[in-house]
Amino acid sequence: MQTHFLPAFHGDAIWLNYHDSNGVLRNILIDGGPSETYGEKNKKGKFEFGVLAETIDSIRGNGQRIDLLILTHVDDDHIDGLIDWINYDADAISLIDRIWFNSGKLIFEHFKVPDIVENHISLSVEDLTDTAIKDGVTFENLIKDKGIWEYKIIEQGQTIELLDLKFRILSPDEEGLRELLHKWEKKEPESLTAFPKDYKKTITELLASDAYAKDPSVHNGSSIAFIITYKEKDMLFLADAHPEKVVEGLKQFKFTKEKPLVCEFVKISHHGSKYNTNYKLLELIDSPTYVISSNGLQRSPYKQCLARIIDSKKDLSLFFNYPELSRHIFLKEDFETYPDLKILPADYEFRIA
Ligand SMILES: [Zn+2]
Numbered sequence: 417m418q419t420h421f422l423p424a425f426h427g428d429a430i431w432l433n434y435h436d437s438n439g440v441l442r443n444i445l446i447d448g449g450p451s452e453t454y455g456e457k458n459k460k461g462k463f464e465f466g467v468l469a470e471t472i473d474s475i476r477g478n479g480q481r482i483d484l485l486i487l488t489h490v491d492d493d494h495i496d497g498l499i500d501w502i503n504y505d506a507d508a509i510s511l512i513d514r515i516w517f518n519s520g521k522l523i524f525e526h527f528k529v530p531d532i533v534e535n536h537i538s539l540s541v542e543d544l545t546d547t548a549i550k551d552g553v554t555f556e557n558l559i560k561d562k563g564i565w566e567y568k569i570i571e572q573g574q575t576i577e578l579l580d581l582k583f584r585i586l587s588p589d590e591e592g593l594r595e596l597l598h599k600w601e602k603k604e605p606e607s608l609t610a611f612p613k614d615y616k617k618t619i620t621e622l623l624a625s626d627a628y629a630k631d632p633s634v635h636n637g638s639s640i641a642f643i644i645t646y647k648e649k650d651m652l653f654l655a656d657a658h659p660e661k662v663v664e665g666l667k668q669f670k671f672t673k674e675k676p677l678v679c680e681f682v683k684i685s686h687h688g689s690k691y692n693t694n695y696k697l698l699e700l701i702d703s704p705t706y707v708i709s710s711n712g713l714q715r716s717p718y719k720q721c722l723a724r725i726i727d728s729k730k731d732l733s734l735f736f737n738y739p740e741l742s743r744h745i746f747l748k749e750d751f752e753t754y755p756d757l758k759i760l761p762a763d764y765e766f767r768i769a
Pocket of ligand 1: 426427428491493494656686687
């Protein structure tokens with residue numbers, strides 16, 4: 417199995433491909449990044465395809481399918497690239513076999529509360545090319561009509577065996593879903609272009625003044641986070657989940673400080689935000705490698721978050737899907753204090769044989 421953390425700007429788009437026990441090549445896509453991940457207009461106003469479009473083309477070109485698409489939660493930096501794909505490409509939906517998505521409609525039904533249609537994901541086209549999709553069509557209706565949406569809540573405690581893989585779901589819990597029972601605020605797009613301000617401090621300085629505070633985002637708290645097991649090896653994908661919920665999920669699957677989850681790698685939560693990784697979570701995980709999916713331009717990763725990871729593990733490697741970021745984050749003193757800290761190269765392959 418190979419896992420590709422696509423450069424999805426400030427978002428997540430993760431592509432897994434592997435052979436199942438019958439030798440069939442399978443593809444799983446976890447989120448699709450913000451719009452630009454599918455494509456964007458260049459300076460001359462011409463639309464150029466991005467890394468998500470290239471990935472989809474290669475899957476299609478090889479006669480394969482997207483066997484499972486997981487939408488972890490509804491924030492733009494996870495879903496807009498996929499919505500653009502569907503708007504742009506009339507054959508998009510026919511390439512997908514199965515979708516996991518805790519949509520507003522599904523969550524409201526789950527709690528037997530009247531639905532709020534404003535929470536549905538509109539497919540009305542703004543500035544992409546012409547398309548067969550008409551105004552008022554929602555993503556939910558489209559995937560439901562095509563019969564590819566499992567239309568069941570994915571939540572903490574479930575074990576799902578599928579495509580020769582095992583998924584153990586850590587987040588969301590019932591509370592995380594219940595917190596979505598209102599009209600959702602559309603997050604204002606932030607046009608930040610500066611790195612978090614803590615890059616000038618050393619890891620030692622950051623640890624000396626460290627204090628963890630919770631992530632207030634209810635959308636992040638509804639993230640689908642899970643362990644994937646392939647050939648008895650585990651991988652941890654945390655979306656933008658809240659660490660409190662992931663801790664509870666890991667405990668439900670009997671992981672403890674003494675017997676932590678041993679895994680190949682962790683996609684750390686929320687692009688390395690300091691609000692989404694704490695020591696209580698780290699002590700339940702034994703992994704040699706931590707992955708940060710972020711271009712660094714939307715207040716993440718925080719060096720504070722990375723400092724906690726480095727502080728809690730003896731020997732570890734970090735992988736940035738924008739590798740140049742590490743040069744902005746770490747100072748010479750950091751590598752002197754933590755000589756075992758390794759930064760994996762851009763072409764590092766996450767491969768499980
Ligand atoms: Zn995100």
